[in-house]
Amino acid sequence: MRVILLGAPGSGKGTVAEGLRSAYGFPKISTGDLLRAAVRERTPLGLKAESQMGKGGLVDDATVLALLGERLAREDCRDGYTLDGFPRNIAQAESLEALGATGPEVVFDLHVGEDVIFRRLTNRRTCPSCEAIYHVINKPPKKEGTCDVCGTALVQRADDKPEVIAERLKTHHAKTEPLIARYTAKGTLHRIDAGQTAEATIAEVRKVLDAVRDKTARSQD
Numbered sequence: 068m069r070v071i072l073l074g075a076p077g078s079g080k081g082t083v084a085e086g087l088r089s090a091y092g093f094p095k096i097s098t099g100d101l102l103r104a105a106v107r108e109r110t111p112l113g114l115k116a117e118s119q120m121g122k123g124g125l126v127d128d129a130t131v132l133a134l135l136g137e138r139l140a141r142e143d144c145r146d147g148y149t150l151d152g153f154p155r156n157i158a159q160a161e162s163l164e165a166l167g168a169t170g171p172e173v174v175f176d177l178h179v180g181e182d183v184i185f186r187r188l189t190n191r192r193t194c195p196s197c198e199a200i201y202h203v204i205n206k207p208p209k210k211e212g213t214c215d216v217c218g219t220a221l222v223q224r225a226d227d228k229p230e231v232i233a234e235r236l237k238t239h240h241a242k243t244e245p246l247i248a249r250y251t252a253k254g255t256l257h258r259i260d261a262g263q264t265a266e267a268t269i270a271e272v273r274k275v276l277d278a279v280r281d282k283t284a285r286s287q288d
């Protein structure tokens with residue numbers, strides 16, 4: 068199964084992808100994580116991506132596709148995966164279709180109001196090493212400022228500052244929201260209320276995926 072998570076920054080894509088990884092074993096493929104790793108490692112692609120990321124715009128499609136193609140070619144993606152943050156525009160959706168992957172495609176639009184997005188992102192802390200996500204009030208780490216998973220010091224992402232959040236939202240409305248109509252027309256889109264708790268949102272997503280799985284299994288009998 069190939070799961071695509073659409074949704075504004077702060078809608079909970081990373082958290083849902085992590086929930087699906089622990090429930091079904093689907094690897095979480097986040098283009099944001101891949102890009103941040105490339106920036107940290109100062110690779111040529113990372114150096115190219117850095118300024119757009121700092122401004123809240125989109126990194127060019129060729130750079131993102133190069134990183135994604137390499138990741139999707141790995142063995143753990145053979146039976147499915149969850150895409151967190153890709154596609155971000157129509158051209159990327161077309162490139163994904165051109166890969167010709169098989170198996171059911173399920174797309175979720177994680178819908179949440181902008182007031183909730185600002186609160187979530189300004190309170191978000193992330194682990195720069197393993198990309199685990201925390202919230203200073205709703206999901207604090209056990210030891211203040213330290214990742215529960217790997218012990219690295221947590222950081223506030225440079226693009227989780229209010230002025231960059233506003234730009235990221237503008238980019239989302241202009242470039243990514245048109246994908247909703249595309250996947251609605253394809254019949255693969257499911258809209259989810261992502262303003263609920265993480266547990267409730269993940270449970271709703273899982274209900275849809277379990278139903279798709281049952282239907283696919285029945286059609287193969």
Ligand code: AMP
Nearest residue numbers: 098099119120124125126131152153155
């Ligand atoms: P995210 O972690 O998904 O919020 O992404 C952080 C930043 O990485 C975005 O604001 C973009 O600058 C860049 N980015 C992530 N995914 C993509 C993508 N699919 N296409 C272009 N830029 C991306």
